[in-house]
């Protein structure tokens with residue numbers, strides 16, 4: 474099997490066998506995201522996917538975890554996805570779970586019964602970038618959904634029995650929008666009550682000036698490390714989650730922490746507070762994003 478590069482997967486899917494159901498992202502408009510800007514979106518033909526699955530069922534017959542790429546493979550028509558997942562189930566007898574990236578627009582389009590049918594074929598974890606709960610920011614970054622639409626789609630997935638892994642992007646609102654970004658994001662995450670929650674820190678690289686210009690007309694400034702940590706504090710202090718694995722271990726973050734929310738909330742807040750007083754606890758700039 475040959476992959477069409479670049480190929481991305483969540484860090485937690487490092488052990489999964491990846492099949493590319495699509496190339497690129499069907500939405501591909503989020504202002505901060507350059508992952509698939511160089512790829513023309515397409516759903517790969519059934520014959521090509523079938524060939525990959527059969528080939529890999531001989532090469533790696535003991536596979537237990539599968540990840541479906543690229544960017545938002547959940548956007549593929551349900552019939553096509555069911556066909557792909559049926560063959561994966563048939564060919565990998567030890568299969569435990571299938572995971573997939575999902576965009577808010579995909580979840581708007583899928584019905585509850587479609588999601589349940591996918592769940593019946595071992596679809597388990599959806600990776601969903603919420604990014605922010607602030608509606609003005611969602612509009613500016615071209616996320617393609619309002620906060621209420623994101624909540625409705627995410628709750629529908631949970632009602633279908635799927636597990637949700639969600640992402641909030643620190644720094645997205647810049648210095649000036651930091652507080653409202655943190656508070657509105659906590660409100661949306663609370664309404665969803667996901668199984669997993671990760672914070673990443675916005676790193677724009679060559680897209681910085683484009684982002685600044687399009688988002689804020691030149692007035693945008695990324696928060697520095699201390700302001701980013703304060704934003705994380707504002708966000709976490711408002712979280713009220715029943716049982717969620719929370720983490721900031723991603724290489725983009727200044728302070729890697731993890732725990733279970735709500736049980737570990739006070740410990741996590743205490744760690745943030747310690748770091749706010751002592752810069753030495755933070756990941757140095759050169760080590761971020763490696």
Ligand code: SF4
Pocket residue numbers: 498499500501502503506507508509544545576602
């Ligand atoms: S939906 Fe995801 S992959 Fe697609 S452009 Fe937005 S952030 Fe990037």
